[in-house]
Amino acid sequence: MTTQTRIMMIGCRKGGVTKTTTTVNLAYELSQQGQRVLVLDFDGQGDSTKFFKRSESEFYIGDALLDRKFDINNAIYPAIIGGREQENLHIIPGRRGDVMTKLDMDMISLPRRDERLKLHLDKIKHHYDFILIDTTPGTSVLGLNAVMAATEFVFPTEYKEHSLDGVETLLEHIQDVRFIDEDEIQFLVVPSKISKTAKKALAYGEEYLSSRWPNNTAKTTIWExxxxxxxxxxxxxxxxxxxxxxAARFYKELAREVIANA
Ligand SMILES: Nc1ncnc2c1ncn2[C@@H]1O[C@H](COP(=O)(O)OP(=O)(O)O)[C@@H](O)[C@H]1O
Ligand SMILES: [Mg+2]
Structure with a gap:
């Protein structure tokens, strides 16, 4: 039996809301729970790439996006965790900011520029249960590729107005780009880096999420x-x-919830 690969864009129109932390920890815990996981680093800081110790890789995601004939398998590397290559956890590395910005500019004029990731992933996705895409807060051709390729979305958010606005803005963008309504989007909002002692923020955030997204808010909270x-x-x-x-249990719990949400 073939199950469908779940392609998750980890996103928010705001920096520092734990996108990379979520990508790396969730991906690792999913792999520990027997899932085959691939991470794509679309973030100009190359943060996920650093976590998986693959900064010196020969190939990166741009090699595939710029060239239809490039075999994307060549850009897939086992993640290195605790000094060991992981069997069930792989990464397609990113590059540092200037390289990613140039890639974005190079892609602007290319045909099918926003579908290229999806077209490449179609060739390899059957090897994986989950593909997680770590993204930047801004708009870009790379970001568009992530939105088009994703089958679902994970929005980590702090209990702050800025961060929640970042989720709202990205949700609107996804509706525009995919030409669908919010209730047709598969997404999970994950309260993250939440302080137990900031009582006002806690009340504000819990109220916001339970009224705005009662069916799309994670049961798991990632505490600060x-x-x-x-x-x-x-x-x-x-x-x-x-x-x-x-704290080592937070993302194990989130991984269990995500698997159960199939
Ligand atoms: N649950 C948490 N508690 C405390 N600090 C956290 C937590 N999650 C992430 N951080 C820290 O917050 C900062 C921003 O997280 P990061 O994942 O890099 O955000 P983003 O990728 O959205 O820019 C990092 O320094 C990270 O270590
Ligand atoms: Mg990041």
């Missing part, structure tokens, strides 16, 4: 914990650097 910054410095998922810590 300093170990996430520590893990980021070590370029590892939290459950690798801080096994046994309460």
């Amino acid at each position: 914990r300093a170990v996430f910054s520590d893990a980021e410095m070590e370029h590892e998922p939290v459950s690798v650097t801080n096994k046994g810590h309460v």
